[in-house]
Amino acid sequence: MEVSMSTLKYADCIAACNECADICDYCATSCLKEDNVAMMARCIRTDMDCAALCRLAAGALARESEHAVAICQLCAQVCEACAEECEKHDHDHCQRCATACRRCAEACQKMAA
Amino acid sequence: MEVSMSTLKYADCIAACNECADICDYCATSCLKEDNVAMMARCIRTDMDCAALCRLAAGALARESEHAVAICQLCAQVCEACAEECEKHDHDHCQRCATACRRCAEACQKMAA
Amino acid sequence: MEVSMSTLKYADCIAACNECADICDYCATSCLKEDNVAMMARCIRTDMDCAALCRLAAGALARESEHAVAICQLCAQVCEACAEECEKHDHDHCQRCATACRRCAEACQKMAA
Amino acid sequence: MEVSMSTLKYADCIAACNECADICDYCATSCLKEDNVAMMARCIRTDMDCAALCRLAAGALARESEHAVAICQLCAQVCEACAEECEKHDHDHCQRCATACRRCAEACQKMAA
Numbered sequence: 380m381e382v383s384m385s386t387l388k389y390a391d392c393i394a395a396c397n398e399c400a401d402i403c404d405y406c407a408t409s410c411l412k413e414d415n416v417a418m419m420a421r422c423i424r425t426d427m428d429c430a431a432l433c434r435l436a437a438g439a440l441a442r443e444s445e446h447a448v449a450i451c452q453l454c455a456q457v458c459e460a461c462a463e464e465c466e467k468h469d470h471d472h473c474q475r476c477a478t479a480c481r482r483c484a485e486a487c488q489k490m491a492a
Numbered sequence: 493m494e495v496s497m498s499t500l501k502y503a504d505c506i507a508a509c510n511e512c513a514d515i516c517d518y519c520a521t522s523c524l525k526e527d528n529v530a531m532m533a534r535c536i537r538t539d540m541d542c543a544a545l546c547r548l549a550a551g552a553l554a555r556e557s558e559h560a561v562a563i564c565q566l567c568a569q570v571c572e573a574c575a576e577e578c579e580k581h582d583h584d585h586c587q588r589c590a591t592a593c594r595r596c597a598e599a600c601q602k603m604a605a
Numbered sequence: 606m607e608v609s610m611s612t613l614k615y616a617d618c619i620a621a622c623n624e625c626a627d628i629c630d631y632c633a634t635s636c637l638k639e640d641n642v643a644m645m646a647r648c649i650r651t652d653m654d655c656a657a658l659c660r661l662a663a664g665a666l667a668r669e670s671e672h673a674v675a676i677c678q679l680c681a682q683v684c685e686a687c688a689e690e691c692e693k694h695d696h697d698h699c700q701r702c703a704t705a706c707r708r709c710a711e712a713c714q715k716m717a718a
Numbered sequence: 719m720e721v722s723m724s725t726l727k728y729a730d731c732i733a734a735c736n737e738c739a740d741i742c743d744y745c746a747t748s749c750l751k752e753d754n755v756a757m758m759a760r761c762i763r764t765d766m767d768c769a770a771l772c773r774l775a776a777g778a779l780a781r782e783s784e785h786a787v788a789i790c791q792l793c794a795q796v797c798e799a800c801a802e803e804c805e806k807h808d809h810d811h812c813q814r815c816a817t818a819c820r821r822c823a824e825a826c827q828k829m830a831a
Binding site: 544545551552555557558559570573 | 763764766767770771777778783784788789792795796
């Protein structure tokens with residue numbers, strides 16, 4: 380039988396959470412390779428929080444959890460904070476991460492509305 | 493800046509892991525709504541293992557972890573076990589889950605090769 | 606050098622979160638072995654949510670995350686919901702889980718205060 | 719009803735995994751505050767892998783997963799690698815992390831034997 384993510388109830392929000400988690404994880408690793416790592420410390424820390432919360436949110440949404448709305452509200456908040464931090468840095472991985480975080484925050488807010 | 497998952501080194505394997513995790517989480521929830529839940533107990537338990545390992549693998553791949561190969565090898569093994577269990581059940585969610593697990597196992601084996 | 610969890614800033618809350626996660630995971634597995642699994646479906650689902658959130662909270666606390674307070678607030682809320690569901694069932698694992706959930710909710714509320 | 723972690727089948731191994739995860743998460747955060755962060759990059763990355771795997775192992779053990787042995791084998795391997803990296807650094811948090819990683823590796827090997 381063909382698998383289709385679109386059969387999941389909150390497919391769009393799940394996709395945004397997965398993407399954001401992956402891009403945050405990649406941003407953290409990439410920040411650790413930058414010349415001035417010390418300047419990236421806060422970005423790395425918020426990337427870790429954001430990735431963890433996005434993966435938890437994706438799972439809760441896929442399980443159609445009773446707590447999905449509350450989890451998405453918190454996820455949106457952490458995504459916004461991560462986007463704000465990433466936007467301060469010119470590195471491609473940070474700019475891309477900011478975009479993924481804004482998109483995920485929006486998807487989570489829409490889901491929670 | 494545009495986000496593109498395809499910029500990630502192991503994009504295909506990451507996508508397969510995310511999809512498999514989501515479908516496993518959905519399968520677990522759906523199994524719990526079936527008439528004969530007792531018959532689905534092993535499926536639910538292996539879904540939980542598989543979802544957890546696929547999410548961990550996606551993160552390790554996105555971080556380009558030194559342990560990504562070893563993690564993908566274990567992930568492939570658990571995905572195969574989950575597919576075998578899911579294939580025993582006729583429910584749509586189980587059949588779809590088996591397909592996602594096989595696909596993820598293949599992607600993980602290819603990555604680890 | 607000797608390891609001591611007590612060197613961690615939020616050691617008590619971290620310990621409560623770890624314990625609650627483990628007891629919830631054990632409760633989910635035990636519920637799946639009960640004669641009337643269908644009656645335990647909601648308990649299993651809330652166990653999964655609670656375990657996932659408690660593990661995420663333990664990590665955020667150990668990393669002294671900026672978002673630890675917000676995460677603990679949500680964790681307390683999900684622990685309360687899990688305790689309420691578990692208290693409905695006479696099984697030892699459910700009653701123990703309810704106790705661990707109440708204890709963790711209290712630790713998280715105290716941390717977030 | 720009184721909660722007791724000692725009622726769990728693999729209580730010792732679960733406790734070692736939880737402790738190791740927490741100490742790794744704390745080590746990662748502490749490394750990011752060191753003067754020479756660049757020198758700590760590999761330590762931070764292995765801390766992330768180790769924390770994630772230890773939390774997954776604790777959950778699998780608590781659920782008495784069929785895959786607990788295979789997961790503990792991989793967990794032991796990643797803990798050893800993390801201990802080796804941490805031992806290179808004189809910081810207290812790294813030395814403590816190395817001890818926790820060795821202890822967890824031993825507990826996981828014993829469980830998997």
